[in-house]
Amino acid sequence: MQAYSIEVDHLTKKFGQFTAVDQISFKVAKGEIFGFLGANGAGKTTAMRMLTGLSKPTSGSGMVAGFDVIHDYEKIKTRIGYMSQKFSLYEDLTVKQNIRFFGGIYGLSKQEIRQKTDAILHDLRLSEVASKLVASLPLGWKQRLAFAISMVHDPDIVFLDEPTGGVDPMVRREFWEAIYEAAGHGRTIFVTTHYLDEAEYCDRVSIMVAGKIEALDTPANLKKQFGSQTMNDVFLKLVR
């Protein structure tokens, strides 16, 4: 068994002459909550697309969930979960239908889908709204449901792309409780966010600037290194 869920070495993506991701190298341990930060256009989405097997690196190497990002990228998709604000639930399906639909997409058996549906409805206390359209749920509930569904196939790693956008701090805090719970079960969490207070909740944080990882450490060490009181200040010092 490998100690790392993600291991990349000089991973690079070029679009023509432009280098969007420039030789990034890092390792993420199993069960770690890894924050992936950067200003707009720094290259986070491009990097995440390579890590999730959606885009082939131009050069460099890496292993994600035990699979090679160059040769075995199709297999990566079977062992990871993905949630973003943009790609989320079907609003015009009910809560239950969404769970069933994604369970099917992820290749679960009918029995597994039934079990997972019951477990998610119970754990998220959504049984009463199981037959309601997702469109009718508050945003915070939708996000918790989308997160649970992204783990319906028990993936080793969950990629969260700005999962808490648009909700108030209290609801974000609740979402982070769910993240901690998932990590507590040994799942690796790879999360991008624009909320710098959330960076404080991560075990380690990397900060990308213009395609390169300019800093990577625990929030406490980064604050010490940059003589800052907050991660917001660390971030501003790097991206300014």
Ligand SMILES: Nc1ncnc2c1ncn2[C@@H]1O[C@H](COP(=O)(O)OP(=O)(O)OP(=O)(O)O)[C@@H](O)[C@H]1O
């Ligand atoms: N398919 C593409 N072709 C050409 N350039 C691209 C392509 N995809 C991304 N880029 C460029 O690569 C750079 C990094 O983009 P990317 O979307 O990865 O940044 P990001 O850090 O995710 O930003 P944001 O937080 O705004 O989503 C940008 O300059 C973007 O214009």
